[in-house]
Amino acid sequence: MNVPFVDLRAQYRSIRNEVLANIQQVLEKCNFVLGEEVRQFEEEFAAYCGVRFAIGVANGTDAIHLAVRAAGIGPGDECLVPANTFIATALGVSYAGARPVPVDADARTFLMDLAKLEKALTPKTKAVIPVHLYGRIMDMEPLLELARKHNLVVIEDAAQAHGAAIRDRKAGSFGTLACFSFYPGKNLGAYGDAGLVATNDPDLKARVEALRNYGSPQKYHHPIIGFNSRLDTLQAAVLRAKLPHIDAYNAARYESAVKYDRMLEGIGDLVLPQIPARRSHIFHLYVIRTKRRDALQQYLGREEVGTLIHYPKPIHLHGAYEHLGYKEGAFPAAEQLSKEVLSLPMFPEITDEQLGFVAEKIREFFKGR
Ligand SMILES: Cc1ncc(COP(=O)(O)O)c(C=O)c1O
Structure with missing residues (x-):
């Protein structure tokens, strides 16, 4: 798969x-x-x-x-x-x-x-x-x-x-x-x-x-x-x-987020996104956190699970905004997130099998297999 x-x-x-x-x-x-x-x-x-x-x-x-x-x-x-x-x-x-x-x-x-x-x-x-x-x-x-x-x-x-x-x-x-x-x-x-x-x-x-x-x-x-x-x-x-169709698409994303949450709970050092009230989060992205982000991303890539990082750099650390004059450490929470966040596959049509496969590969990674 x-x-x-x-x-x-x-x-x-x-x-x-x-x-x-x-x-x-x-x-x-x-x-x-x-x-x-x-x-x-x-x-x-x-x-x-x-x-x-x-x-x-x-x-x-x-x-x-x-x-x-x-x-x-x-x-x-x-x-x-x-x-x-x-x-x-x-x-x-x-x-x-x-x-x-x-x-x-x-x-x-x-x-x-x-x-x-x-x-x-x-x-x-x-x-x-x-x-x-x-x-x-x-x-x-x-x-x-x-x-x-x-x-x-x-x-x-x-x-x-x-x-x-x-x-x-x-x-x-x-x-x-x-x-x-x-x-x-x-x-x-x-x-x-x-x-x-x-x-x-x-x-x-x-x-x-x-x-x-x-x-x-x-x-x-x-x-x-x-x-x-x-x-x-x-x-x-x-x-x-x-x-x-947008409300149905959003509802499907929300359901998938709830399923991810159930399957990923308690694995490694994962911090899962909170699932707030239905409709207050439409899960454009399902973003997890881990200190082992880069290794996890590479592992998932090898297992053919697509992931992205939103975002690898906060605004103030881009070359484009060097002139604003901020140094590393200026916005510690955003900087920490940029090192730990990973977005998992998420789209309205994602199947239970696909969600299960992603969760299984993440569990495997943390078991050190
Ligand atoms: C938060 C946010 N703002 C602005 C934009 C810019 O939109 P566009 O890519 O259509 O220019 C995007 C998407 O790319 C976005 O995610």
Whole structure:
């Protein structure tokens, strides 16, 4: 047996007819740029997310960039980002000319540690960008409280959290703005790059719409310098076919996480992810911790079990952010996580046999066989 880290083909096979029918419609109409499927998907995703407006953009990184810009943040401003996140969270801030300021992780949840947020504030801090990392929604009430207290704009990075919710309120509906990625491996994935900004504010909606389209609220009129960052119509057509299935996909991931947890409990020094309330974690990634991470990963690789590390370096230790001036030791929890985390195979269609095989190989490794 081999267990890939992600298997996109299994899902494609199950929704092939819906996807192909939607793609064919675009091809028949030849409305390739900002076609009506983009508007339809925006409306459908906004309704799903529980926000007034959704604006499709080219990818999740651009979603962050354009959201930061739309919020009026730029050179001289600072935005708080988690030290433990994918680099795109910080890149979006940099593209807008502002400075990303990392905040250490909570070693228990892997998310931004709110207890450390206030220490990172300066008079230049304009926004906080919480990331619902691995699919686990941040505890938003205390974060919104802190943001109100310090007059910060909240821009959610929900790239890994489509459909994650606190009770009935979904990720992406808490912030002034929220950003999604539909990179193919995401819980809601396109068949190429795609992204989206969500907001309840009509002025911000208009600004993001102009920014994604050459700074043009009206054809050939350009009051601001914008970008070419539109959600592709073909990708919108694919996403429309997949959106009705997202809750089922998320539920299947959650069930698999519960099974992993049962099978892996008590093995070696493994620290398993907590399984919080259903829907508050949609398990984009199932991330375990062990001091023997690198050896375990190599062992699993030899046994044809695909794994990845999310992420091998925290934001401040990348060459790209050397100029921020942080040294090793600046964010100890995030640094420790980067040495110990390992993401196991996780996708909605993963079978019990595959889950069992992964768990068995992990048990074998710790038994020293
Ligand atoms: C947390 C996070 N933020 C931002 C992004 C950027 O999205 P994209 O790859 O669509 O640019 C990703 C995904 O890649 C992500 O995981």
